[in-house]
Amino acid sequence: MSLTRFFVAAILTVALAATAGCGRREEPPTLRLALETEPTTLDPAYAVDYSSGLITSLIHANLVRYDPDGRIIPDLARSWDISADGTLYTFHLAGSRFSNGKALSAADVVFTFRRLIDPEIRSPRWWVLEPVAGAAAVRRGGEWGGLGIEAADDSTVCIRLERPTAHFLSLVSMPAAGIVTAGEISARGEDYGRMPCGSGPWMLSAWGDGDQLLLVRNPYFEGAAPVLDGISLRIIPEPMTRIAEFEVGNLDILEVPRAELDRWRSAGVTLMHEEELRVVYIGLNNERPLFSDIRVRRALNRAIDVETIIARVLFGAGRRARGVIPPGLRRTRVPDERYPYDPEGARKLLAEAGYPDGFEMELWQRENPEGGRVLESIQGYLAAVGIRAAIVTREWSAFKKAVEHGAADAFYLDWFADYPDPENFLAPLFHSANRGGGGNRTGYSDAAVDSLITAAGLCRDEGTRWELLAAAEEKIYHDAPWIFLWFPTRYELVSPRLKGYRMPVIFNGQRYLKVAI
Amino acid sequence: MLLRFVIKRILLLVPILFGVITVTFLLMYIVPGDPVLTMVGERYDQQTLEEIRHDLGLDKPLIIQYIDYIGRVARFDFGRSFITRRPVAETIRERFPRTLLLAFSAMCLAVVFGIGIGAIAAWGRMPWLGRSLMTFSLIGVSIPVFWLGLLLIYLFAIQLSILPPSGYGGGSLRYLILPALTLSFASMATIARVTRAGFLDVACEQFVRTARAKGLSERAVLGKHMFRNALIPVITIVGTDFGSYLSGSVLTESIFGWPGLGRFIVQAILKRDFPVIQGSVLFMAILFVFVNLVVDVSYGLIDPRVRLQGGRE
Numbered sequence: 001m002s003l004t005r006f007f008v009a010a011i012l013t014v015a016l017a018a019t020a021g022c023g024r025r026e027e028p029p030t031l032r033l034a035l036e037t038e039p040t041t042l043d044p045a046y047a048v049d050y051s052s053g054l055i056t057s058l059i060h061a062n063l064v065r066y067d068p069d070g071r072i073i074p075d076l077a078r079s080w081d082i083s084a085d086g087t088l089y090t091f092h093l094a095g096s097r098f099s100n101g102k103a104l105s106a107a108d109v110v111f112t113f114r115r116l117i118d119p120e121i122r123s124p125r126w127w128v129l130e131p132v133a134g135a136a137a138v139r140r141g142g143e144w145g146g147l148g149i150e151a152a153d154d155s156t157v158c159i160r161l162e163r164p165t166a167h168f169l170s171l172v173s174m175p176a177a178g179i180v181t182a183g184e185i186s187a188r189g190e191d192y193g194r195m196p197c198g199s200g201p202w203m204l205s206a207w208g209d210g211d212q213l214l215l216v217r218n219p220y221f222e223g224a225a226p227v228l229d230g231i232s233l234r235i236i237p238e239p240m241t242r243i244a245e246f247e248v249g250n251l252d253i254l255e256v257p258r259a260e261l262d263r264w265r266s267a268g269v270t271l272m273h274e275e276e277l278r279v280v281y282i283g284l285n286n287e288r289p290l291f292s293d294i295r296v297r298r299a300l301n302r303a304i305d306v307e308t309i310i311a312r313v314l315f316g317a318g319r320r321a322r323g324v325i326p327p328g329l330r331r332t333r334v335p336d337e338r339y340p341y342d343p344e345g346a347r348k349l350l351a352e353a354g355y356p357d358g359f360e361m362e363l364w365q366r367e368n369p370e371g372g373r374v375l376e377s378i379q380g381y382l383a384a385v386g387i388r389a390a391i392v393t394r395e396w397s398a399f400k401k402a403v404e405h406g407a408a409d410a411f412y413l414d415w416f417a418d419y420p421d422p423e424n425f426l427a428p429l430f431h432s433a434n435r436g437g438g439g440n441r442t443g444y445s446d447a448a449v450d451s452l453i454t455a456a457g458l459c460r461d462e463g464t465r466w467e468l469l470a471a472a473e474e475k476i477y478h479d480a481p482w483i484f485l486w487f488p489t490r491y492e493l494v495s496p497r498l499k500g501y502r503m504p505v506i507f508n509g510q511r512y513l514k515v516a517i
Numbered sequence: 518m519l520l521r522f523v524i525k526r527i528l529l530l531v532p533i534l535f536g537v538i539t540v541t542f543l544l545m546y547i548v549p550g551d552p553v554l555t556m557v558g559e560r561y562d563q564q565t566l567e568e569i570r571h572d573l574g575l576d577k578p579l580i581i582q583y584i585d586y587i588g589r590v591a592r593f594d595f596g597r598s599f600i601t602r603r604p605v606a607e608t609i610r611e612r613f614p615r616t617l618l619l620a621f622s623a624m625c626l627a628v629v630f631g632i633g634i635g636a637i638a639a640w641g642r643m644p645w646l647g648r649s650l651m652t653f654s655l656i657g658v659s660i661p662v663f664w665l666g667l668l669l670i671y672l673f674a675i676q677l678s679i680l681p682p683s684g685y686g687g688g689s690l691r692y693l694i695l696p697a698l699t700l701s702f703a704s705m706a707t708i709a710r711v712t713r714a715g716f717l718d719v720a721c722e723q724f725v726r727t728a729r730a731k732g733l734s735e736r737a738v739l740g741k742h743m744f745r746n747a748l749i750p751v752i753t754i755v756g757t758d759f760g761s762y763l764s765g766s767v768l769t770e771s772i773f774g775w776p777g778l779g780r781f782i783v784q785a786i787l788k789r790d791f792p793v794i795q796g797s798v799l800f801m802a803i804l805f806v807f808v809n810l811v812v813d814v815s816y817g818l819i820d821p822r823v824r825l826q827g828g829r830e
Binding site for chain 1: 781
């Protein structure tokens with residue numbers, strides 16, 4: 001064969017093969033979603049990342065859960081009673097079944113919760129049940145005898161708390177508290193994370209490794225069955241590739257990267273948006289002498305024109321943070337603006353604090369292109385008041401280690417809600433008991449804030465609780481342990497073939513039951 | 518002679534792999550980061566962190582960890598991933614064939630089109646074609662994989678809608694074409710340039726003049742005499758590149774959501790998933806060494822002069 005003939009043949013073969021599979025098959029009505037990362041495990045006790053939590057909570061049901069608006073609604077428990085002193089919760093279970101057909105009883109709930117606390121299990125999420133009487137003692141290796149979790153009968157679970165905990169229902173709605181069954185856990189062993197069995201609306205049908213997960217309807221699901229037959233979750237790490245897949249009609253819902261917003265805003269497609277329950281901030285290491293001076297921390301807040309960064313770098317997809325409670329969770333007044341953009345004022349504050357010529361600092365971030373652009377602009381604003389900030393970029397694991405060990409002067413980070421309650425933005429991030437891994441990575445410690453947050457946790461009256469949390473927030477905003485940046489807005493493109501979809505305020509608030517094609 | 522050469526090379530594997538194991542092990546502990554931090558997520562207590570660290574043996578002295586690790590490797594026990602708790606060997610078995618498929622297809626494309634383009638460019642009958650092909654290959658060498666991948670997706674998936682933008686599709690050919698083309702591009706261009714240079718080199722050799730002088734047809738001169746001799750440097754490139762196809766497919770795998778080994782390793786590195794990193798790197802090292810061995814042996818098969826030198830060693 002001559003070279004030319006060989007090439008013509010090669011090209012033709014490839015072209016033929018390429019077009020051969022073009023005829024589209026009829027597929028059953030399936031919701032097609034994309035994930036950026038592959039879930040690590042679907043075992044509720046170990047699911048800590050976004051993908052894992054999301055899918056775990058589609059497969060496992062909880063005692064109670066959130067609706068798309070962020071309200072607590074019944075799930076496995078058709079109702080519940082809370083004692084007058086707020087320490088005894090009695091859950092009345094509706095009859096439900098696991099996806100293997102087994103009936104769910106109170107014993108399964110007790111098993112699940114005991115497993116989560118069990119020191120041998122080493123669940124990083126055991127703290128979800130920390131308010132339960134005796135739980136902390138068990139976790140520390142103490143006696144099981146004092147644990148306040150028991151099954152009164154087959155369909156009643158009683159949980160006694162150590163102290164009143166206003167957000168306890170929020171805690172048991174988290175993916176970690178998804179109910180599992182003892183039989184499957186012991187049968188699957190370490191492989192349970194890839195072969196989960198829950199009582200939620202969906203069950204795992206296939207996990208094509210690294211490629212996609214396929215969920216189908218749980219045939220034993222007792223509630224209103226999902227309209228669709230299944231959900232495919234494709235793992236596509238690249239944002240641009242996800243967009244391409246959406247453009248050719250292979251995906252039904254897509255989170256739009258902010259840099260792409262302008263293009264899609266004018267494209268005449270359904271672009272939904274929702275203010276995320278998330279705050280973006282620069283944490284200042286309050287234990288460093290430099291940032292122990294409140295004047296320096298306030299100067300940094302005044303030095304940066306956050307509104308302009310939101311408009312230019314985030315393409316408008318965010319709201320300036322005055323305080324730490326996202327707009328979606330706010331029932332009280334927004335604190336008055338304390339830190340308007342004021343470079344002159346910032347310079348004056350720095351001079352008062354003894355830094356008339358500014359200082360040098362390190363600003364840490366984890367690897368992330370948008371973060372890079374944000375920090376470069378912040379670097380510019382800081383330079384204008386004489387602060388020479390060096391940006392230090394590390395990948396997540398190294399970043400986290402440095403921040404947790406107080407090795408970073410300041411760090412750019414965000415906090416996602418575990419559950420839609422302002423408590424989740426105050427207690428982990430600012431209570432001095434949560435310093436380090438608990439969420440308070442700045443080392444901020446204020447007795448008044450601690451006692452306000454603690455009091456709010458014990459408070460039985462919702463209105464008063466909100467006021468207490470707002471007071472804690474006001475004090476934090478005043479003390480400026482962070483550079484307060486913004487609350488981001490999430491944008492999603494929705495395929496025209498999809499009906500009945502609503503963006504949830506919390507990631508596990510949408511179970512796609514009413515979504516139709 | 519060949520057999521002795523091969524055995525000798527296989528024995529050389531032992532110190533090489535030992536070095537790889539040691540360097541990987543040390544690197545992981547030198548580079549900052551902590552797998553347990555990934556395992557516990559955003560909100561955790563110190564006790565759990567330390568208990569997990571203890572379970573994984575990460576609290577032992579480095580030298581003990583190293584000895585434990587060598588012991589496991591000697592038993593071919595790669596362990597389970599810290600993060601997903603899946604056996605590492607199982608994941609490699611599952612993912613490697615996909616990377617191999619991608620790398621092999623890319624290599625075939627690169628070789629077929631690279632040699633073809635190079636040969637046509639060297640041919641000299643149509644100088645304009647040769648020049649444009651060489652310009653094309655210059656672009657090919659310089660183009661970033663990332664950009665090329667997106668460009669191909671835009672062209673073939675969005676504009677022409679003849680190929681899917683991404684995914685594995687159970688290994689079907691439609692899904693393979695774009696990633697394979699992307700991965701092959703740089704190497705295709707290199708091969709084209711080397712082939713052209715090779716052809717131009719041998720064109721001046723005496724045996725070619727002799728072949729022409731004895732009245733052989735141009736096709737016979739080109740196909741029989743020049744082709745084989747111009748091919749030697751190409752084999753070197755293919756051999757060394759094949760290793761980088763396997764490891765360098767990471768970007769391509771990310772762009773096209775191809776669930777291969779490359780992406781898996783990068784994920785593991787980012788999460789400091791030690792057993793996965795150790796197992797995969799070791800696996801890749803063994804593979805790399807073997808590919809090089811095959812390349813060296815194949816020199817001998819194509820060029821007897823190399824074989825002779827190999828024998829005298």
